[in-house]
Amino acid sequence: MVVTHPKTGEQLSVGIDLITVPRLRETLQAYQNAEFDFLVLPLAHPRYERTFDNVHNAEQARSKLASSALGRDKSAHGVGSAGGSVTAQHMGVIRDEPFTRSDMELSSGEWMSSVIGKVSPWICLDSIHDRVRKNAEKAFFQEVAFAAHLSLRAVVVEATLGGASSGIANMGRCINAALHKHPALQIWLRIPVKVADDVARASLRNGDTWEMWNAIRCMCDSHPNLYVAMELGGEMPSVASMARWAAEPFRLVFLSTSAFQMNKHGYPVLIKQHQTSLRILFKYRPHLALCHKLPAGLERLNKGYRFYVEYLAHFFGKSERSAVEQFREPYNDFLMAPTGESCTRGASQLLLNSCVEAQTYETFESDPAKYDKYSEALRKCLSARKRGQMKTVILVMGAGRGALVRLVLAAAADTSMPVQIYAAEQNAHACAALHDAFTASTDQHDVIVVHCARGYRAWRPDAKADVILCEMLGSFGDNELAPECIDAIARDHLKPDGVCIPSKVSSFVAPLASAKLYNEVCAFGNRARADFESPYIVSIHRGMIVAPEEECFVFELPGASSGPTSASPGSNASNERYRSLTFSISESNNLHGFAGYFDAVLYKDVTLSTRPGAAGTDGLVSWFPYFIPISEPVYMARGGECVLDIWRKTDDTRVWYEWCVVSPAHLALHNPDGRSSAIPLL
Amino acid sequence: MVVTHPKTGEQLSVGIDLITVPRLRETLQAYQNAEFDFLVLPLAHPRYERTFDNVHNAEQARSKLASSALGRDKSAHGVGSAGGSVTAQHMGVIRDEPFTRSDMELSSGEWMSSVIGKVSPWICLDSIHDRVRKNAEKAFFQEVAFAAHLSLRAVVVEATLGGASSGIANMGRCINAALHKHPALQIWLRIPVKVADDVARASLRNGDTWEMWNAIRCMCDSHPNLYVAMELGGEMPSVASMARWAAEPFRLVFLSTSAFQMNKHGYPVLIKQHQTSLRILFKYRPHLALCHKLPAGLERLNKGYRFYVEYLAHFFGKSERSAVEQFREPYNDFLMAPTGESCTRGASQLLLNSCVEAQTYETFESDPAKYDKYSEALRKCLSARKRGQMKTVILVMGAGRGALVRLVLAAAADTSMPVQIYAAEQNAHACAALHDAFTASTDQHDVIVVHCARGYRAWRPDAKADVILCEMLGSFGDNELAPECIDAIARDHLKPDGVCIPSKVSSFVAPLASAKLYNEVCAFGNRARADFESPYIVSIHRGMIVAPEEECFVFELPGASSGPTSASPGSNASNERYRSLTFSISESNNLHGFAGYFDAVLYKDVTLSTRPGAAGTDGLVSWFPYFIPISEPVYMARGGECVLDIWRKTDDTRVWYEWCVVSPAHLALHNPDGRSSAIPLL
Incomplete structure (x- = not known):
């Protein structure tokens, strides 16, 4: 049954x-x-144990018997077997009947x-x-x-x-x-x-x-x-x-x-x-x-x-x-390229376009857990502002089809704070949807749709912002270049008392054992190097996190709340990072790569986390884990250490990661100079 | 100088x-x-230490100074530097003069x-x-x-x-x-x-x-x-x-x-x-x-x-x-395919023909150390025989251009034992040389040249042999199929009191660290799998034997001296072998493969060894070490163990090796079913 x-x-x-x-x-x-x-x-x-050695001799013995028995009928077969068992005294049991049914x-x-x-x-x-x-x-x-x-x-x-x-x-x-x-x-x-x-x-x-x-x-x-x-x-x-x-x-x-x-x-x-x-x-x-x-x-x-x-x-x-498990099921162990990333990998069949598809928008928008958090952050942020003559100016970066804009309008209505929204979006199709949804200005609220065809960093808004709002976090927190985009805008267009939502993003990394995902990467391009030097987005199913995640890169985004930062906003190099992370291995396993997650502080105590088991993750479906592969499995013995060195590098046109496992085995540096994968700076 | x-x-x-x-x-x-x-x-x-950060700000500071100094002559450069050192109080020393000569x-x-x-x-x-x-x-x-x-x-x-x-x-x-x-x-x-x-x-x-x-x-x-x-x-x-x-x-x-x-x-x-x-x-x-x-x-x-x-x-x-070092010098770290091996590797440019070239014969023949040993073995063997009416029948397998035949004739002359020599050779060109050298029979000695075009195993000599003489040992002792060839002839054509020279062959294996040789294998076919699943012959120069060699496969060749053997001569499977070898690592290093050698007992106490430092190796140049590569370097920690499992496998048409490193890391089985390299059974 x-x-x-x-x-x-x-x-x-x-x-x-x-x-x-x-x-x-x-x-x-x-x-x-x-x-x-x-x-x-x-x-x-079970009793049909057989021996095969000296079959040659046994056959000779048998054929001699058979020839002496020439002319007999088929029942001579019994004699043949007996002949076999004569040699069997020295040679073990030799059978020539079929060995099974x-x-x-x-x-x-x-x-x-x-x-x-x-x-x-x-x-x-x-x-x-x-x-x-x-x-x-x-x-x-x-x-x-x-x-x-x-x-x-x-x-x-x-x-x-x-x-x-x-x-x-x-x-x-x-x-x-x-x-x-x-x-x-x-x-x-x-x-x-x-x-x-x-x-x-x-x-x-x-x-x-x-x-x-x-x-x-x-x-x-x-x-x-x-x-x-x-x-x-x-x-x-x-x-x-x-x-x-x-x-x-x-x-x-x-x-x-x-x-x-x-x-x-x-x-x-x-x-x-x-x-x-x-x-x-x-x-x-x-x-x-x-x-x-x-x-x-x-x-x-x-x-x-x-x-x-x-x-x-x-x-x-x-x-x-669970509902999240059911949502993730069709995506399990299916490798996807991170949005907006240019890469040389063979996996061109992945969803790889910087223009996000309608379906993907729908998926992202159907994440109540995420929008509840953003909504809470916006309410708290607007409530905390002084009431004055001026409308609160809010820049929405990556407005998509308007989900965040709607949240702002709702929060503005609830807190009775008039707002002027600049909804900036790179994707022309999404811009059409934004125009359609937010053409009619009201007394209270303005919505201005801005098509940033050349990327958010080139945008020069015509008003200084009180709030910069952004949900372009990507599965690794910074891999959709929120730090670069926000830096570029905030430098000249954020008021001195303005804030960013989120105000802080931290990525996390954990060693992953997953023969399944390793084989999936191998399968793309016949073990091509570039495939192992590119991160993926994947709902990890047949895989195991071998040690608790460690904090990797931290970005304090500009804004009144963050106080003076060590980052110098003018230089893109300020968003370079380097970490050496050590993990303790409690049970022997094979290392196949690293899973990436992030935490975000949206506004004060309103936080978001994609780390499994962390507070604030319930029902969050927008971000599958990041997967950073390695070129060959490494055996990690129980009680040992796994050490990962990882860099976030930038130049004038790109951002990329380089990584290297240095313990328990020394692997080659992955993705040097972003040769296999990088995120273009638009 | x-x-x-x-x-x-x-x-x-x-x-x-x-x-x-x-x-x-x-x-x-x-x-x-x-x-x-x-x-x-x-x-x-050395004093030109530079700082680069905040160059942006420093440049701004400098350009302000420069613009205020507009109209001055080029000596304003000094002022520019001073401007740099103003910011330098906070920013470190910033220079814009050339950093070196x-x-x-x-x-x-x-x-x-x-x-x-x-x-x-x-x-x-x-x-x-x-x-x-x-x-x-x-x-x-x-x-x-x-x-x-x-x-x-x-x-x-x-x-x-x-x-x-x-x-x-x-x-x-x-x-x-x-x-x-x-x-x-x-x-x-x-x-x-x-x-x-x-x-x-x-x-x-x-x-x-x-x-x-x-x-x-x-x-x-x-x-x-x-x-x-x-x-x-x-x-x-x-x-x-x-x-x-x-x-x-x-x-x-x-x-x-x-x-x-x-x-x-x-x-x-x-x-x-x-x-x-x-x-x-x-x-x-x-x-x-x-x-x-x-x-x-x-x-x-x-x-x-x-x-x-x-x-x-x-x-x-x-x-x-040393003379041997000088001889080997031009061959150092140059990978060669073992003679007679069929392989699928990309390295088709190697000397790969089963027909040995004249030059190679010359090299082999110019090895006095080897022939001294064979000569000594022949003398002792002939001296030990009873003097009778009959000539001593000697089968020379792989007679080449007659070097061994000459030794037999010399030994026969010295010991006054009349001999009848069958000089069997597969290579038609070498046969011509044999015919040319040994046409005239004497009363004392006969030399019959036999061209074994279909291989030695198919040869059916018309006399039973007193001595089977063979130098087809290959660098790994058995990799030119001496066991198979001798078995095939000895079964029906060796007298009951006949002997084989050599009477016993044992191969040896030692772990090898050689980034050089590893890279050479990589270079053949862009890291193609088949290249790592094929053994090579190479004079190892940039490489280090990491632990003393261990005995690998042992072949007792048939003959009166060896007594009853467990091998059943009829079945080729009797020359299959399996060994699991453990090496102790005294100093950390990378494993790149294994070096192979052999020992041969030619006759009683007359032995030959290609192991470095073993007795009987002085001046021996005929055999470069065997090199068994592995597909990826494995780090071996000091005090640890390296374990190699190695098989000699045969079927009706081929002999091949399979090998697998199981410690300190588990590598994939190399050359399963002889898919990348095998020696054809002729």
């Missing part, structure tokens, strides 16, 4: 993990009756939709014994080839933990080879999210199963058909560790029946800790597979297992998604 | 490092008279050949004070631009150690920017090879100045115009550490007069430890620059400094180069 979420319409698929399947069709039927959607089953019978047992549609294959558990690809290892390799490739022949969705390979294995390198090599040999087949690496400490310490780096996954993923060069099939067993990791797993490409969650307990009515319910984990994982829409360590008789199924499925369906139905 | 080595003809150029140069032409003349070849001198006068003081030829520029020492690019840092940046770019204007060979930038600097990131960024801005200019980073421990611990990773160089090099993405100008001062590092410095791209060695002491005749001689260091460095042909902490009057020059130059010329003249 595919479970459908009652509100979101999302689907959940629940399967069962089986150890032996003597009669495939009956088994499939029985589990489908018990509401299971698919089976995870071994491709070969016929592909005719199910229709190809059934194989594809209802079966996930499993590689035999006896296959130890990293045995310290040459012969065992070589046999294991042959059996492995034989079974994978069978899975490919059946066009199964995936084959599950179990990560070997400890035992007589020397590590995982040969498993990694074999998985890599299988992925290359069968380009349509997915391999799902089955791995527990945590193992008992004694097992872990014996065989794993940091005692951490994630390290094993990471090693194999790296060996396979992050092959797009390699996924995790994670096992939630008795041992459960911390929430942070679970979040790290959730950011990995996983397709399947094995859920042991031991993760359940019986409620007072005798029905199975998930243990609390597993509920928490599963809620985190549901965001990524995995398949679930129930597993039970003891093989169960078919007769138990209709009674017992059905309740597990029903419980999971119920639990899934209760999972919630 | 350019010093010429009396034997090798190499040249040494000695210069002087100066702190102030008030009168450039006289100074140049004086030092040239004292036999110095070039000057290292500051581009600006005229480019006319020397001819452009003299600038280029006799002057290396130095950036002003007060420039602190990583000051923790924003204003100091910004000023420093402007002065830095001003001076670098002047150096580029003069077409100087290079400009020396001094690495800042400790003090009020926050690190080196901004210096790295500025150097990188300068390299990009002036594509023809070289920057030489002046850095002591070792500093006093208290200075080191305060500001350097591992207390090691090499780490600082490495950080800047990495930031600059190993820019080809960035070099080291190393300073040999009072503190000297270990020989291993010196070897590490020597493997870096360095152009200049600053040699302090404090590294000398006076001998009993009152002449300066280098301290022993510095002699050792300089001998290591001479291999790489650096320039030397003498430096003295106290500025010396010109009058001292002709007397004192001249003796230093004369001593250095004398010392240089005594430096020796």
Whole structure:
């Protein structure tokens, strides 16, 4: 049964993990009756262990027997096998019968939709014994080839933990080879999210199963058909560790029946800790597979297992998604170029025009949280002004289609402060909308629409402003050049007691692990350098912030409230910045870049923040995080430091960022001299 | 004076490092008279410290003064300066006179050949004070631009150690920017090879100045115009550490007069430890620059400094180069494809033909050390045989132009053992030479030339062999497929008491740091993947073996002496191998790949080794090291481990290697399924 979420319409698929399947069709039927959607089953019978070495000799032995048995009927085959087992005394069991069932047992549609294959558990690809290892390799490739022949969705390979294995390198090599040999087949690496400490310490780096996954993923060069099939067993990791797993490409969650307990009515319910984990994982829409360590008789199924499925369906139905999450969903992990940025990257298909589209305006305007803040700031600002003869002059920079103008008019009406508004806008289409909306001046309020075709910095308003109002913050606070634009206007056109809204903007940066986003950048231009030297705007979904964000660049914007600043407004160089930021790494992970956010002080205590979890972020949807990529993943060990040096540079025509990871590894300086991405100064 | 080595003809150029140069032409003349070849001198006068900030305001102030002074003559310039210094009370010293001397003081030829520029020492690019840092940046770019204007060979930038600097990131960024801005200019980073421990611990990773160089090099993405100008001062590092410095791209060695002491005749001689260091460095042909902490009057020059130059010329003249070094010199760091390998790499210009060229044969044949060993092995082998009626049958695989055949004949004559030689050769041109040399059979000895056009494995000799003789070892021992070729012949054509020469081959691997070779691989195909997945043959010069070599693959070749082997001769898979090798890193460095060598047991106690420093390597020139590259440099911290997993894989038509670095970082598996390089099985 595919479970459908009652509100979101999302689907959940629940399967069962089986150890032996003597009669495939009956088994499939029985589990489908018990509401299971698919089976995870071994491709070969567990007892079909095979040896391949000395096949040459064995064949010779067999052909000798066969020739002596010449003229007998087909039942001589039995003798052939016996001949095989003679050599087998020295050579191990050699079989020449087919190693597994016929592909005719199910229709190809059934194989594809209802079966996930499993590689035999006896296959130890990293045995310290040459012969065992070589046999294991042959059996492995034989079974994978069978899975490919059946066009199964995936084959599950179990990560070997400890035992007589020397590590995982040969498993990694074999998985890599299988992925290359069968380009349509997915391999799902089955791995527990945590193992008992004694097992872990014996065989794993940091005692951490994630390290094993990471090693194999790296060996396979992050092959797009390699996924995790994670096992939630008795041992459960911390929430942070679970979040790290959730950011990995996983397709399947094995859920042991031991993760359940019986409620007072005798029905199975998930243990609390597993509920928490599963809620985190549901965001990524995995398949679930129930597993039970003891093989169960078919007769138990209709009674017992059905309740597990029903419980999971119920639990899934209760999972919630916030309005912001729903809004962001279609944008998840989709890289966009920052508005107004010129760049040399291959990603020309991104929304890249400095003329914002109508649709984008609509999105920006539909952010009540942002406009509530601006509205509050405007009211407080107007209320604080002395009442005089003069109208309050307000310059709106980047008026768009008038959302801020409307806010000003509303605030002016509420506070009974007459205003004269200069609505400056660069985009001609938006100017048309502004003209249309604000042609009729009233006694109280004037609205003058100004088309700044050559950019805001060239604008020379014909009145000095009491307030400069600006929402061109961009996801990184300063990346739509609010500091430059406001500086240029404020120098000559802000009254001595005038104010800027916002009055201060600070950007923030946090290290990000996201193999998904890294691969997206790689995909643009075949790993072209320019793509890694350009920031993006993206709703980060498959990714994890590895350490709390640090304050990066701070801009005190001119105005009476800010007092004397060290910035000299005449020189554009005053908006250059340099920061060296250090982050402490609490859990090992790979660094793929940095997420950028910002805080803005709009007016006195009215603030805005895009930092996740910060006050003032509830319901804010206008700004997706900024994403600053790096050219290669860097492994960060638990307890270590990550150091980023980042510059905001300017010259007469452009603003750009340069960045460099200097710890734990030295990477090359990114985007020197703005060669790959820069924001033109208009 | 350019010093010429009396034997090798190499040249040494000695210069002087100066702190102030008030009168450039006289100074140049004086030092040239004292036999110095070039000057290292500051581009600006040390007292010409400049500030650049608020230039805007300062200019305004100046233009006001200038306009008030309108009508005055050019001497008003002084007033303008005074105007500058009025603002300077708040703004620092602002000058508008030229910051340094005229480019006319020397001819452009003299600038280029006799002057290396130095950036002003007060420039602190990583000051923790924003204003100091910004000023420093402007002065830095001003001076670098002047150096580029003069077409100087290079400009020396001094690495800042400790003090009020926050690190080196901004210096790295500025150097990188300068390299990009002036594509023809070289920057030489002046850095002591070792500093006093208290200075080191305060500001350097591992207390090691090499780490600082490495950080800047990495930031600059190993820019080809960035070099080291190393300073040999009072503190000297270990020989291993010196070897590490020597493997870096360095152009200049600053040699302090404090590294000398006076001998009993009152002449300066280098301290022993510095002699050792300089001998290591001479291999790489650096320039030397003498430096003295106290500025010396010109009058001292002709007397004192001249003796230093004369001593250095004398010392240089005594430096020796071994015959093998001289032989290898033209091949140093020149990547070659292994003979007979098919590969998809872009490096098609390499010597890549399976038909070896006449020149190559000549090179191989001119290796007395190798043939002495083979000769000794043959003598011992023939002496040990029982004397009977039958001639001893010797199969020579890869007879080339007959060098081994001649050895056999000589050994047979010496031991009075009649022989019948089958000289098998794949190359038709070499066969012609063989026919020409060995047509006349004697009573004693027969030579039968066999042209194996389809490869040695297809050869079916018409007699069973007593001895199989083979020199197709390749730089990695097994990479010319001696195991496969010998197995194929020995299975049916080696007498039960027959022997193989060699009887055992073992390959060895050691981690290699060589930015030079890494860059060479990058250069082939613009960092194409296939180039990093192909081994090379190369005389490693600018490179350093970071840890002792470990045994890799071992091949016991068939024969009476080796006893029963586990290898089953029928199956080619028996020559597959897998090793996981761990190396301990005693000094931090970058891993760029692995060097490969081999040991061969020719016959009983007669062995051959290409490992540097191993017994039996003296004078051996036939085999340059094997070089197994990796796709990206990996930093290896002192005290850590480097782990390499390496496989020798075979199928019906090819043999190839796969390799993967799993520690200290996980790299992708290289050359999976032999996709980039493989050796065809003929």
